[in-house]
Amino acid sequence: IGLAAGVVLHEEAKGKLEKASGKLEERYLSGETPSAANIAAWHAAACDVVRLGLSDGRLKQQLLGRGDEILHEVGGDAFAWLSDTSAIGFDQRLARFGKELGLALEAMSKGPVGLDSLVQSRDRLLAHDRAARERRRMDRVQMAMRLVRWLSSQHKQASAHAPASLSDAADIHLRDGSFVDWARLTLRSGDPVRDLSNSYAKLFDRVTDIAESRSRTFAQKLKDWTAAHSDDESLVPVEQILGRIVAPIAERNPVLVILIDGMSVAVFRELMDDVLGSDWALLAEEDRGLRCGLATVPSVTEVSRTSLMCGKLTRGASASEKVGFAEHPELVSASRVTHPPILFHKASLQESEDASLAADIRKEIGSSHRKVVGVVVNAVDDHLLKGDQIDTRWTRDEIKVLPSLLHEAKMSRRTVILLSDHGHVLDCNATGKKADGGERWRVDTNDAGEQELQVSGSRIVIPAVTESSEKSVSLIAPWSERLRYGIKKNGYHGGLTPQEMVVPIAVLSTSELFPSGWQEASVDLPLWWNEPPVVD
Numbered sequence: 001i002g003l004a005a006g007v008v009l010h011e012e013a014k015g016k017l018e019k020a021s022g023k024l025e026e027r028y029l030s031g032e033t034p035s036a037a038n039i040a041a042w043h044a045a046a047c048d049v050v051r052l053g054l055s056d057g058r059l060k061q062q063l064l065g066r067g068d069e070i071l072h073e074v075g076g077d078a079f080a081w082l083s084d085t086s087a088i089g090f091d092q093r094l095a096r097f098g099k100e101l102g103l104a105l106e107a108m109s110k111g112p113v114g115l116d117s118l119v120q121s122r123d124r125l126l127a128h129d130r131a132a133r134e135r136r137r138m139d140r141v142q143m144a145m146r147l148v149r150w151l152s153s154q155h156k157q158a159s160a161h162a163p164a165s166l167s168d169a170a171d172i173h174l175r176d177g178s179f180v181d182w183a184r185l186t187l188r189s190g191d192p193v194r195d196l197s198n199s200y201a202k203l204f205d206r207v208t209d210i211a212e213s214r215s216r217t218f219a220q221k222l223k224d225w226t227a228a229h230s231d232d233e234s235l236v237p238v239e240q241i242l243g244r245i246v247a248p249i250a251e252r253n254p255v256l257v258i259l260i261d262g263m264s265v266a267v268f269r270e271l272m273d274d275v276l277g278s279d280w281a282l283l284a285e286e287d288r289g290l291r292c293g294l295a296t297v298p299s300v301t302e303v304s305r306t307s308l309m310c311g312k313l314t315r316g317a318s319a320s321e322k323v324g325f326a327e328h329p330e331l332v333s334a335s336r337v338t339h340p341p342i343l344f345h346k347a348s349l350q351e352s353e354d355a356s357l358a359a360d361i362r363k364e365i366g367s368s369h370r371k372v373v374g375v376v377v378n379a380v381d382d383h384l385l386k387g388d389q390i391d392t393r394w395t396r397d398e399i400k401v402l403p404s405l406l407h408e409a410k411m412s413r414r415t416v417i418l419l420s421d422h423g424h425v426l427d428c429n430a431t432g433k434k435a436d437g438g439e440r441w442r443v444d445t446n447d448a449g450e451q452e453l454q455v456s457g458s459r460i461v462i463p464a465v466t467e468s469s470e471k472s473v474s475l476i477a478p479w480s481e482r483l484r485y486g487i488k489k490n491g492y493h494g495g496l497t498p499q500e501m502v503v504p505i506a507v508l509s510t511s512e513l514f515p516s517g518w519q520e521a522s523v524d525l526p527l528w529w530n531e532p533p534v535v536d
Contacts, residue, residue: 001028003050003067006043007083008076009036020076027074047085051129081124090130091193094137097121098196101144105202108151115148119531136391137191143183144200147207149528150180154210166221166294167235169214173498174265174292176526177214180207181266181499185426189391208428212480219453219479219496226297226457236293237459238308238421238503245505246417247330249515250372256365256409257374257417259308260399261301262381262493264423265292267394268504274395275508279410283507283514284521293503295422296461298441298477298494301381303461305421309343309374313461318345318376331372341372349375349401357404365408373414375405384424384491410510418506423499425481426491432484438463439486440494441477451480453496 005028007013008020025031034042046067054060068088071077080089081096100121107113122145125131131138163169184207190197225232236244242257249255263271276282284290296304296313306316310324311331325331325343335341344361364373379399383392396403409416425440435442448454456474478484478495486492493500507518514520 001067001070002042002046003064003083003085004070004074004076005029005034005039006046007071007079007086007089008074009034009039010079010082011036012082013076013079017076017079020071020074023074024070024076028070050085084127085129087130090125090128090134093121093125093128094141094191094193095195097125097141098191098193098199101148101196101199102202104148105151105199105206108148112152115152118145118148136393139393140186140189140191140200143186144203145531146183146529147180147187147203149531150183150526151206151210153528163217163221165232166218166225166230167232169218169221170235170292170294170498170502172214173218173502174290174504175524177211177498178265178269178502179526179529180211181264182269184208184211185266188426188428204428208481212482215481215497215499216479218498218501222297222496222501223453223455226455226459229458234288234291236291236505238293238295238304239311239313241293241308241419241505242311242325242328243330245507246372247328247334249415249417249507249518250331250334252515253513254368254371254412254414255373255417256405256414257372257419258377258402258405259305259374259419259421260377260380261305261421262378262384262424263420263504264380264499265502265504266423266499267380268418268420268506270394271396271399272506275406279510280406280416280508281510282521283509283518286517286519290521290524291505293419293505295501295503297455297457297459297496297501298438298463298475299422299496299500300438300441300463300494301421302463305376307461308419308421313459315461315463318347321345321376325374335371336369339367339369339371341374342370343374343376345376346378349377357401357408362404362408365405365414366412368412375401377401380420380424384426384493385489413511415515416506416508418504418508420503422493422503423501424491424493425495425497425499427484427489428481430482430484430488430492432488435485437475437485438494439484439489439492440500441475442485444474444476448476451483452476452478455496 005024008017008024025033050060050063064085064087068086071080077088080086081092083089100118104113104118122141125141163172184204187200187204190200246255246257296307303315306321307313309321311328322343326340328341331341342364349358364370377399437443444454454474454476460473460475462473481497484492
């Protein structure tokens with residue numbers, strides 16, 4: 001009764017629940033009208049009981065449910081959102097947040113708007129007891145707030161994201177677009193509350209439209225850069241990563257190269273949010289800051305990963321990658337003659353289903369003689385194939401072998417270099433189109449459509465073709481994430497978007513003895529990611 005009375009006789013319900021108040025007094029309070037102070041004290045005590053005084057979870061839910069039943073009996077359940085404990089009230093607060101979000105989006109289409117009402121609605125959600133238990137739903141609320149702030153910033157910085165070069169476009173994705181993708185793809189699952197789910201869909205579409213515009217610009221820069229055989233010191237093609245980044249570090253300190261196949265920069269950002277802060281620090285070159293790599297065209301494993309591991313543009317599979325890695329000239333130069341670079345793939349990572357990491361990998365990582373150890377992890381690529389009904393949070397524990405790899409690297413004082421060979425796009429109702437080629441690239445038939453570009457140049461390596469990779473070839477691939485050629489999956493790769501082409505390069509250390517020329521990376525969160533501090 002105390003739980004329900006706190007709603008019916010709430011200050012914000014005055015003048016709106018007279019009938020409900022009368023029914024409550026008649027049925028449960030012997031026709032009396034307690035003072036506001038007594039009701040407030042009773043409600044607070046009732047809330048304390050269900051929050052702190054009960055160890056029996058089932059009884060607690062029964063009491064909370066009975067409180068909602070009483071609200072329904074007296075006709076006050078539409079105001080359950082005034083309660084910090086009501087299960088119905090939590091869903092109502094989510095619905096109210098959804099409506100405020102929809103209003104904000106509608107107003108923002110006409111120009112900059114204030115977000116005070118939306119912030120207040122969000123704060124009321126956070127104050128509810130169930131917020132702590134509904135972590136993923138509250139993640140989506142937080143991401144929605146971030147995207148609204150990002151949209152608001154676009155009105156003020158309409159020309160700030162016009163890249164002058166491919167390097168500029170890649171850097172924009174690294175420092176801003178990857179966070180946008182992390183946030184918007186979190187909304188992909190929607191919410192059980194319809195009003196909120198509908199607003200999430202509108203927000204997702206609004207942000208995706210802008211992301212698509214950026215992708216088109218990036219792909220055009222990539223097309224021009226590839227045709228001109230350009231080079232750029234700040235942008236590292238995947239075939240140069242081992243030579244330019246890994247080998248110089250390995251000359252001074254043993255390294256563990258962890259390649260997570262298909263990891264986009266957005267997944268990398270989410271993963272780093274879990275990895276950094278306790279044991280590991282992210283490093284950056286003193287004179288450059290964080291840099292990113294560039295996948296091959298097409299951005300597929302057969303070409304991009306093999307080219308990365310072999311240090312040259314080529315195509316192949318795990319066998320050729322193992323040989324190429326062991327014979328990579330710069331890595332060999334950094335290694336002892338008796339202990340050349342060694343690479344492990346998925347099949348050799350675990351000895352059994354119960355083992356977290358195979359003994360021979362632990363042995364090699366722990367060896368002071370083996371300067372360069374590499375490991376390929378397929379967690380992200382596997383997710384693209386079969387994870388369409390799973391709302392994945394990318395943490396260390398989600399990638400099964402990663403905690404063990406990081407632990408072994410820490411114990412052996414190895415510098416970890418976390419890489420990807422290419423990124424990916426998730427399926428968000430992508431249109432299917434039949435074509436010869438791959439899931440996100442097709443053979444050049446000189447008929448590029450509205451969402452596609454024809455790309456040519458010596459850095460293109462067509463999979464499963466015997467022509468020399470040095471010969472200039474061409475293909476057609478989409479710049480839009482809304483087009484696919486293969487069967488419907490959870491996600492795809494092979495196209496020209498920054499989500500597929502830009503790959504992260506992360507140097508991680510648990511020691512204060514950083515590699516020469518490297519320092520701990522400064523915080524590079526975009527300004528819109530966190531709310532500005534309140535100024536009194």
